[in-house]
Amino acid sequence: MVKIIATFFFILFVSFNCYSQNSYVFVGSYNSDKNKEGIYVFQLDTLTGNLKKITTVKNILNPSYLTVSPNGKYVFACTETRTPNAGSVSSFEFKPKNKMLTFINSQKSGGENPVYLSVHKNGKWLVNANYTQGSVSVYPITAAGKINPIVQNFSYSEGSINKERQERSHVHSAVFSPNYDFIFLPDLGADKIRSYRFDSAKEQPLSENQYPFTQATLGSGPRHFTFHPDGKFAYCVEEISGTISVYAYGNGKLDPIQRINTHTDALKEGFSSGDIHISPDGRFLYASNRGEENNIAIFSIESNGTLKTVGYQSTFGKTPRIFTIDSTGKFLIAANQTSGNVVVFKRNLVTGLLKKSGTEINVENASCVQIKHYRN
Template sequence: MKKNLFILFAVLLSFVSFAQKNYVFLGSYNRDLNAESIQVYELDNKGNLTKVAGVKNVINPSYLTISPNGKYVYACTDTKTPNAGSVSSFEFNPENKSLVFLNKQSSKGENPVYVSVHKSGKWLVNGNYTEGSVSVHPILENGKIDSLAQNFQYADGSTNKERQTRSHVHSVVFSPENDYLFMPDLGADKIRCYAFDENQKRPLVETKNPFTKTDLEAGPRHFTFHPNKKFGYCIEEMAGAVSVYEYKNGTLTKIQRINTHPDSITESFESSDVHISPDGKFLYASNRGKENNIAIFSIDENGLLKNIGYQSTYGKHPRVFALDENGNFLIAANVNSGTAILFKRDEKTGLLKKTGKKIKMENVSCVQIRKI
């Protein structure tokens, strides 16, 4: 009997030791090399946040992404630094509570704003806003970023003479099967598209339909796919709207366009980020500027959106926000307030409730939540 109890205890202890935990990764606009410009926290199921690690000596790690295996963090670094834009890699070890710089490569643009990693973990893609370009780097087995494999630059703009004189690629998002890459281009009012062949030395392959046109002066910014893989959603910064697309084999067909703000607001839109709950029932979109909130939408079975409310982010300029993988929590990063605010999500109504928990971090610009 005692022997059986000992075995049971050992099994339970082993389970606890290897149970996955939620980690929150924060990036920032920070030129102070003595300050931690990347920070990592553990998020437990009660909404408590515990500091785990931080990194100094990194300039403006404005946007982060985590490798598929959770071992590496990749960042847009030296953002908004003339002749110095880069992408950097870090190794994360939750057991040692460490985040260690590995290496960096040129992003081929002085203002890298978005970085994605292919599901294979072998390729990194980043978008450069100012120059309007996309770059592709191989990832080595040790997590380091290899030298440049491809770079495409675009010159075409759109109709707004102040903000659209040329291309401004604002995000790079893989399709659900990771066989295409979509790039919302704020400057050109296009969602650019390439096929992605992970087995080629130059994986970006031109397609017959190289882009989808958005409405003029829409300013497409970020993009996400529905968990059912049938629909795509693009948030439009300049227009303050979300456009809904049917998706199939690299092709987007628009079926709806809906405002991210009340009808009473008619100008100065600064819509920013967009995400869908893991159950596919709700979409969340952030508004900066006058609003500083999260717009909440229900999603019908046909992919169409219906606005059901707004939630203040209790700060200024929510540039990026993130949902945990179970959809229990949402964290909004308020750049101008230097706060990352934690919300509890109601899975039935989709609405958000402030928990009272927050992280203070100067110029916090990005948040990612991963179960590792």
């Protein structure tokens, strides 16, 4: 019996150790110079929270947003962001065994300043949101990770009431519905969440939705968007007003049910909400506040989908543009753009609260962070 128990714990230790060494963190940045490192890859120790740099990529300009393919083989990046008369999306192959990230190809973004990418669950489609010119582009992806030319591109022009920030459309993200049969496009400039049907079997997958947009509160500036794991609720963080709008969701339709502040009561102006994610168990929602507060707002999610404020956690840096939660729900990692540091937090699975963990990594102008776990 003693030998059996010892063997069990040995196997458990080996399994945890292997898992801890097969978790990778991808960080994008505004490098402003192709000769500087643009994408960084770290190995995450899931026992300690430490990050160890394993490789970087140069010869690309401003890879500001990254996403990883469902199978983990490919990393896609918004490139040439914040670059006048430019804009592209790029593909890279990642090989965890030899710890290499290798460039595959690029395509034009179909609009200036690409800021967000989503990959269909079948790995065959890439959707890009362009901020400055307010447009969305759709690309086929080959089995080898190559991005083919744009097959659809829709652009928008109308703005909203804030003449400084909303002079025209600014599409800030592109998010698939839980069943991948719709795509949602928060438009900061127009105060709308646009939507299309998505049929992955068609050569041009986007088609008109019965509900082409959901009207957000005027002057709110919809930015990033996420769905609850149960598929019944959706949440949109609004940059300009520092709020989250909660929606009941069904078959391409969003119905508003709550609106709540992301910032503390002490902040009266200068809101700049950033990113939004839900824990894998669906119990907690997190949203980043930039500007004056530089924190992560923590909310519990009630059974009816509404939010209740739990607390706030400093990101120990300035401008947490993007953060991510790993698939186990154990870690939250924040990329602080202005201060140029990436900070790992361990999540309390019961309370939802965060605690700084492991080593802090310096990445100049860090703008995006993604986590992917790989099997041996």
